[in-house]
Amino acid sequence: MSGVWQNRREQLRELYDGYFSSHEYGQRYPRPNPGTLRFLLRHGAGGAARVLDLGCGNGRYALALVEAGAQELLGCDISQAALAEFAQRLQGHPAQARVRLLAGGAEALPPNERFDCLLMLFGVLSHIGPRQLRLDTLRQLRAVATPGARLLLSVPSLWRRRPLELLRSLAHGQREQLGDIEFQRRICRRDQTLAYHLYTAAGLRHDLRDAGWTVQAMEAESLVPEWLLTQHPAIGRFDAALQPWLPAALGYGIRAVARPTVARSDLPCG
Secondary structure, X not given: OOHHHHHHHHHHXXXXXXXXXXXXXXHHOOOOOHHHHXXXXXXXXXHOOEEEEEOOOOOOOHHHHHHHOOOEXXXXXXXXXXXXXXXXXXXXXXXXXXXXXXXXXXXHOOOOOOEEEEEXXXXXXXXXXXXXXXXXXXXXXXXXXXXXXXXXEEEEEOOOOOHHHHHHHHHHOOOOOOOEEEEEEEEOOEEEEEEEEOEOHHHHHHHHHHOOEEEEEEEEOOOOOHHHHHHOHHHXXXXXHHHHHOOXXXXXXXXXXXXXXXXXXXXXXX
16 A cells, blocks of 8 residues: 555545544444435345445445344454444444454455445445556455345435536646545534445446446435435425436436356356
């Protein structure tokens, strides 16, 4: 890992530690996006034997999945404050014994464990940059996936997110790849700068392919921002009714399902 990215990840960790410690994150996103939760359940996450949630945050999706029937879940996040909030939510919960928490990124995953359902939700992949590191992360997930595993992820759409920042990055040449941007968000009463990669549907498919995954399905995540959906259930129901009619590329985010690519050497003879 390069020194530049190491410093950036440390800044990201500190930023999210503050975000969760202040409880601003929980206030902004008090519950799962109902459409994304239904997406996860529709693709088997609630009945999986072993789930990995990379970038689990405070467990707003992970906890819903173990409540739905996932047998075991490993939640992994770089933010200790996020994991502390997740652990607090688990105290006294009937599913507590089925959940483990791990501090770190994909490099911290136990190399000898395998998972049949892997999650990277709400733009976690897009915070990892440059592209080579995103590919490395996807390959690390591939390494701990069972042969028939599902990878369920969501990323921000280039056509719907941060247009001014995207234009600025193009105008100033401040990018390694189309979609690389920096933007500001008010967190803990301060303007914080975040790096992000905005995806096209084709770009997401290309990255997954190069990292050893084959896309099986892709869809729009929502019509409106996630904070609206999670704070206002009526808007969430309206959005869910419109979502099936929205092309994947025009969603506020893009949801995808991928499986490990089968190499020719893995195919049965005859």
